[in-house]
Amino acid sequence: MSRETLARLLITCPDRPGIVAAVSTFLFNHGANITDLQQHSTDPEGGTFFMRLEFQTPHLDVSRGVLERAFAEAVAERFAMEWRFAYAEEPKKMALLVSRYDHALLEVLWRWSRGELPAKVSMVISNHPDLEPAVRAFGLPYHHVPVSKENKAEAEASILELLEGQADLVVLARYMQILSADFVSRFPHRIINIHHSFLPAFVGASPYRQAYERGVKLIGATAHYVTEELDQGPIIEQDVARVSHRHSVEDLVELGRDLERQVLARAVRWHLEDRIIVHGNKTVVFS
Incomplete structure (x- = not known):
């Protein structure tokens, strides 16, 4: 074909x-x-x-x-x-936002480099400089846009300027900043986030510690479209791993990162292959 x-x-x-x-x-x-x-x-x-x-x-x-x-x-x-x-001959332009954690980003870029993700990766944007060497190794532009409480609006404006005409899809590969409602409105159902918990459980920060303190027997990861309401967007894909009382918070984090990489990569691929229809706050995903 x-x-x-x-x-x-x-x-x-x-x-x-x-x-x-x-x-x-x-x-x-x-x-x-x-x-x-x-x-x-x-x-x-x-x-x-x-x-x-x-x-x-x-x-x-x-x-x-x-x-x-x-x-x-x-x-x-x-x-x-x-x-x-x-x-299919018109691949979507994809930009990735990341902070310091590299596992989800590198999984997506590795799969893209092998031809598994049909996209044109336009750039990687980060609020830290740490991952520039790893991204440059893929031959991609890397833009460092620092973000603080004082300059958040200016930083988002700079990111939007970089993305103008260069992103049909924005992937948050562990980008540890909350995007404003104005930013999200520019990309309706075109921003995918990987959340390190099995939503709707343990929303917000430190979900693995929340899970540990609740003594859960399953941890998970969730890829979802970003909406104005934090961690409440339509869910695309999820996966879980079984844990026990023997696992520390650090163990949960390590297991969770494997889940995050796989779940995000699958969600991104399904979006790029036009397999997802959003209906209200749900998705229909055709395999």
């Missing part, structure tokens, strides 16, 4: 009979070959319908722009759809 000719279509709409037939017939009539199709409805009667499909485009009879306009008129309007097309 050629990535250069691979396209995707994501749809959300009220559920009713005939949606799959209408979409499939439309694409067939324009020369597209559907290679994958997944769907989900929240309820057999009166639910919300979600669909993701992939199709090949080398034999389309119209340009992409014409195809999208025709789809809007012939199908989307009739079924009251929210929809979007995406094309």
Whole structure:
């Protein structure tokens, strides 16, 4: 299957009979070959319908722009759809924000360097200079933007200036700063954070110590989209590890970092491959 000719279509709409037939017939009539199709409805009667499909485009009879306009008129309007097309040959631009912890950042960059994450990494931004040598080794720009209580607004403005036109997706790879509501509003459902706990448990700071003090038997990590409310955005992916009374806080941190790396990498990949549809404060993730 050629990535250069691979396209995707994501749809959300009220559920009713005939949606799959209408979409499939439309694409067939324009020369597209559907290679994958997944769907989900929240309820057999009166639910919300979600669909993701992939199709090949080398034999389309119209340009992409014409195809999208025709789809809007012939199908989307009739079924009251929210929809979007995406094309694999146009990889998303991705920027990463990080503080001092390097494990999540390096996992994402390593997978990207191996071609596992279909993105154009534009830059890494940090409020500390520590990780510049590691990032430069990947051939990427590194921007040090110090942040303090006194200059937080100015620092965010500088980061936004760097990101202007250079980021379709912002990944917080253990960036230990709370972003303002204005910053978040610039990237709706396009900022992914890795939180070092199994949300909604242990929100905020020091979740592993919170977990230790509660004597939990499972710890976890959560990748979610960032919203104005701290650690409350739509969850994309989670994973857990079993622990016992024998584990110290340091042990929990070490186990947790492995979880964080894997969970963040999976969430980023699913976003880049257009596998996620946000619905309210939930996500539909097509595997």
